[in-house]
Amino acid sequence: xxxxxxxxxxxxxxxxxxxxxxxxxxxxxxxxxxxxxxxxxxxxxxxxxxxxxxxxxxxxxxxxxxxxxxxxxxxxxxxxxxxxxxxxxxxxxxxxxxxxxxxxxxxxxxxxxxxxxxxxxxxxxxxxxxxxxxxxxxxxxxxxxxxxxxxxxxxxxxxxxxxxxxxxxxxxxxxxxxxxxxxxxxxxxxxxxxxxxxxxxxxxxxxxxxxxxxxxxxxxxxxxxxxxxxxxxxxxxxxxxxxxxxxxxxxxxxxxxxxxxxxxxxxxxxxxxxxxxxxxxxxxxxxxxxxxxxxxxxxxxxxxxxxxxxxxxxxxxxxxxxxxxxxxxxxxxxxxxxxxxxxxxxxxxxxxxxxxxxxxxxxxxxxxxxxxxxxxxxxxxxxxxxxxxx
Ligand code: CMC
Numbered sequence: 349x350x351x352x353x354x355x356x357x358x359x360x361x362x363x364x365x366x367x368x369x370x371x372x373x374x375x376x377x378x379x380x381x382x383x384x385x386x387x388x389x390x391x392x393x394x395x396x397x398x399x400x401x402x403x404x405x406x407x408x409x410x411x412x413x414x415x416x417x418x419x420x421x422x423x424x425x426x427x428x429x430x431x432x433x434x435x436x437x438x439x440x441x442x443x444x445x446x447x448x449x450x451x452x453x454x455x456x457x458x459x460x461x462x463x464x465x466x467x468x469x470x471x472x473x474x475x476x477x478x479x480x481x482x483x484x485x486x487x488x489x490x491x492x493x494x495x496x497x498x499x500x501x502x503x504x505x506x507x508x509x510x511x512x513x514x515x516x517x518x519x520x521x522x523x524x525x526x527x528x529x530x531x532x533x534x535x536x537x538x539x540x541x542x543x544x545x546x547x548x549x550x551x552x553x554x555x556x557x558x559x560x561x562x563x564x565x566x567x568x569x570x571x572x573x574x575x576x577x578x579x580x581x582x583x584x585x586x587x588x589x590x591x592x593x594x595x596x597x598x599x600x601x602x603x604x605x606x607x608x609x610x611x612x613x614x615x616x617x618x619x620x621x622x623x624x625x626x627x628x629x630x631x632x633x634x635x636x637x638x639x640x641x642x643x644x645x646x647x648x649x650x651x652x653x654x655x656x657x658x659x660x661x662x663x664x665x666x667x668x669x670x671x672x673x674x675x676x677x678x679x680x681x682x683x684x685x686x687x688x689x690x691x692x693x694x695x696x697x698x699x700x701x702x703x704x705x706x707x708x709x710x711x712x713x714x715x716x717x718x719x720x721x722x723x724x725x726x727x728x729x730x731x732x733x734x735x736x737x738x
Contacts, residue, residue, distance in 0.1 A: 352723040369542040376623035394535045398702035422478035423499035442487035447568035449483045454561035461559035472560045484694045485512030506532045526641040537627045538699025546570040550704045552720040577696040583615040584679035587648040605664040615676030627674040635677045644684040
């Protein structure tokens with residue numbers, strides 16, 4: 349009201365109240381609806397945590413079973429939408445395919461996409477949870493030139509997803525319980541992170557009254573950037589480049605500190621955490637366990653650990669309070685599971701979906717919500733006349 353304050357990157361400005369996720373960045377604390385992330389990652393499932401985020405409480409056994417059944421019933425994509433994938437080049441980045449196909453979902457459900465109709469919202473929440481993993485797997489299959497599989501609804505959410513990605517037509521696919529549990533855990537860790545860039549995007553787009561599919565598609569696009577979800581892919585590329593070039597870790601860190609060519613230590617630093625990211629701590633533990641259990645040894649994991657060690661003891665990183673974030677170790681695990689590097693951010697998107705849904709719904713039911721419309725401080729030309737006028 350009369351006073352516009354300038355806040356690049358919303359460093360100090362809250363745009364909403366929210367009851368979903370609590371973060372204490374100085375202490376490295378993350379809680380969903382009050383539950384510590386460590387407890388959820390160890391004991392919960394993707395769908396149970398999704399329910400918690402969306403509805404505010406842990407589900408009863410029958411609520412969870414019903415939720416799971418409803419999701420299994422909605423996994424099929426319209427056959428025409430399957431053909432949508434053929435129009436895109438096989439070289440397409442799976443994140444672009446994911447957002448495009450998610451936007452395309454709204455064309456199938458136009459008549460049932462009123463953001464203020466609770467039945468529509470409920471149904472489309474289920475549709476998104478059921479269909480996003482299938483779209484993601486098709487983006488993967490397309491990129492490797494393999495046939496799409498139909499979802500197997502006898503399987504759990506995560507197992508179905510693994511089979512859609514790694515199963516091959518007419519062959520049995522044996523699900524590895526180690527992989528299944530590890531992926532479930534990683535997805536839980538990604539489920540929400542309060543007002544991060546993609547969630548804020550989902551809220552902003554949603555605040556205009558846009559439908560759920562359009563809002564989520566926008567969130568996927570926001571997530572794709574290397575400063576946000578795209579960092580998990582960028583970390584693996586960085587490690588791969590170091591390995592291939594033979595550049596020493598010490599030398600690379602020097603280049604980062606000197607900001608040579610704007611090079612950053614990807615997977616380090618966070619707007620909110622000025623301490624070890626609690627998710628990164630859990631992912632790091634998992635990386636050792638999962639690689640050992642899958643019988644994979646990857647020199648990139650050793651390289652990552654060496655980088656972390658050097659960075660954590662270096663004044664540049666200490667002064668700026670830069671610690672590993674969630675994206676630092678995830679890629680090594682995804683790689684061990686067999687996912688191509690370009691699928692990593694897609695996995696983040698599936699993880700983050702419940703958070704996006706919870707925030708979109710919270711935003712739409714909050715009586716104080718207004719259209720999101722930031723102010724600016726104008727720095728352009730003063731009034732002047734078009735040539736020949738005045
Ligand atoms: N490597 C080297 N220097 C860094 C890094 C990094 N990864 N991150 C921050 N800095 C420096 C930055 O250059 C600045 O230095 P100076 O004061 O000399 O100008 C100082 O630390 C403060 O950083 P900032 O850019 O003002 O911090 P921000 O809050 O605007 O940015 C960030 C946060 C996550 C975008 C940033 O730390 C970054 O680019 N990290 C690398 C990308 C990354 O890993 N992103 C994933 C974030 S976690 C979850 C998710 O995926 O969203």
